[in-house]
Amino acid sequence: MWRLALTADASDAEAYAQAVEPLATVVSIYEVAPEPHHGVSGQPDEWATDILMSGLCVVEALFEVPPVTDELTEALAETAAGLRQALPPIAWDEVSEDTDWVTQSQGFHPAIRAGRVLVRPSHIAQAPPAPHVVRLDAGRAFGTGGHATTHGCLVLMQRLGLGAKPRRIADIGTGSGLLAIAAGKLYAQAHLVASEIDPLALEVAAYNARANGVRMQCVVANGWRHRALAHGEPFDLILANLLYRPLLRFSRQMAERLAPGGALILAGLLSGQERPLLQRFRSYGLVLEARAGDKDWPSLLLRRPAGGSRRFQAFPSSPSENAR
Numbered sequence: 001m002w003r004l005a006l007t008a009d010a011s012d013a014e015a016y017a018q019a020v021e022p023l024a025t026v027v028s029i030y031e032v033a034p035e036p037h038h039g040v041s042g043q044p045d046e047w048a049t050d051i052l053m054s055g056l057c058v059v060e061a062l063f064e065v066p067p068v069t070d071e072l073t074e075a076l077a078e079t080a081a082g083l084r085q086a087l088p089p090i091a092w093d094e095v096s097e098d099t100d101w102v103t104q105s106q107g108f109h110p111a112i113r114a115g116r117v118l119v120r121p122s123h124i125a126q127a128p129p130a131p132h133v134v135r136l137d138a139g140r141a142f143g144t145g146g147h148a149t150t151h152g153c154l155v156l157m158q159r160l161g162l163g164a165k166p167r168r169i170a171d172i173g174t175g176s177g178l179l180a181i182a183a184g185k186l187y188a189q190a191h192l193v194a195s196e197i198d199p200l201a202l203e204v205a206a207y208n209a210r211a212n213g214v215r216m217q218c219v220v221a222n223g224w225r226h227r228a229l230a231h232g233e234p235f236d237l238i239l240a241n242l243l244y245r246p247l248l249r250f251s252r253q254m255a256e257r258l259a260p261g262g263a264l265i266l267a268g269l270l271s272g273q274e275r276p277l278l279q280r281f282r283s284y285g286l287v288l289e290a291r292a293g294d295k296d297w298p299s300l301l302l303r304r305p306a307g308g309s310r311r312f313q314a315f316p317s318s319p320s321e322n323a324r
C-alpha cells in the first residue's frame with residue numbers, strides 16, 4: 001500500500017482530503033499533537049487547557065494500487081490555488097498491508113480535558129486528578145476526544161442543567177465508546193445503549209467500557225434499526241456524532257425517541273449545514289439550547305420541551321420503519 005501525507009491548517013485540511021478522496025482507498029484527517037505547554041513549575045502542562053489544539057492537521061491518504069501521482073498532484077495543486085496558497089509539501093511512502101490504519105492515525109493522542117471529564121491515554125504517565133477520568137487508548141475506532149466534534153459533545157453533555165439525571169441514554173455511532181463511557185461516568189444511574197454500524201468498532205467500545213467499569217448495552221445497528229433503540233421507554237439523552245446526511249436521515253427517529261424534557265446532542269455536521277439541520281429538528285418541536293465545538297464543526301444541544309408531545313401528527317411514524 002502507498003501513503004500520501006501532507007500538513008495543512010486545520011481549516012484547509014478538509015479541502016485537501018476531498019481533493020484526494022476520489023482516488024484513494026481511505027482518507028483520514030487528524031490533528032497534529034501540539035508542543036506541550038510549560039506551566040509555572042516548568043513541567044509540561046499538557047492537560048491545563050480545555051483542548052489541546054496545534055491548529056494544524058495531517059491529511060493522510062492510503063492507496064491499494066500505486067496511484068498516478070501526476071493526477072493527485074494536479075488535484076491538490078488546484079485545491080491549493082483555490083485556497084490561495086502554495087501547495088504544502090507532500091510525503092509519499094510505502095506501508096505494510098498489515099498496517100492498522102485507524103490505530104496508527106490516532107496514535108499517541110494527548111490527554112484531553114473537557115469540563116469535568118479527562119480522557120487519558122495510557123502513554124500519559126501523569127495527569128492531575130479530575131472528577132471523571134476515562135482511560136482510553138487509540139484503537140480501531142474513532143473517538144479519542146481530540147476531534148472538535150467529540151470534544152463538543154463531551155462539553156455539552158455537562159450542560160444539561162443543574163441536577164439533571166438522565167435515566168436512559170443512547171449513543172448512536174459510538175466509535176470507541178468514549179461519549180457513552182463519559183456519560184456513564186457523569187450519570188452513573190443511567191441505562192446506556194451504545195450502537196455502532198461497524199462491529200469491529202463496537203468490540204473496541206465494549207472493551208473500553210469494561211476497562212472503565214461502565215456497564216452499557218452494545219448493539220450493532222444501522223441508525224435506529226435495533227429493538228433496544230427503537231422500542232421501549234424513550235431516552236432522556238441521545239448522543240449522535242455522525243455526519244450531516246445520517247443525522248438528517250435519522251432525525252425523525254431521534255426526535256420521536258426523545259422523552260419530553262430530554263436532550264439531544266448532535267455533531268458531525270459542518271457549520272454550513274447547521275441551518276438546514278436545525279430547521280428539520282425545529283419542525284419536530286425541538287429547540288436549540290446550546291452550542292459547542294469549533295467554527296467548522298459545531299456541536300448542538302437541542303431539547304424537547306417538557307410539555308411537548310413525542311408523537312408528531314405531521315409525521316406519524318410507522319412501527320415497521322423503526323423495527324429491526
Ligand SMILES: C[S@@+](CC[C@H](N)C(=O)[O-])C[C@H]1O[C@@H](n2cnc3c(N)ncnc32)[C@H](O)[C@@H]1O
Pocket residue numbers: 141142143144145149150153172173174175176177178179195196197198201221222223241242246268
Ligand atoms: C465521527 S465517529 C463518532 C465516534 C464517537 N461517538 C465520537 O464522538 O468520538 C462516527 C461513528 O459512527 C459510526 N456510524 C456511521 N454511520 C452509522 C450508522 N448509520 N449507524 C450507526 N453508526 C454509524 C461510524 O462507524 C463511526 O464509528
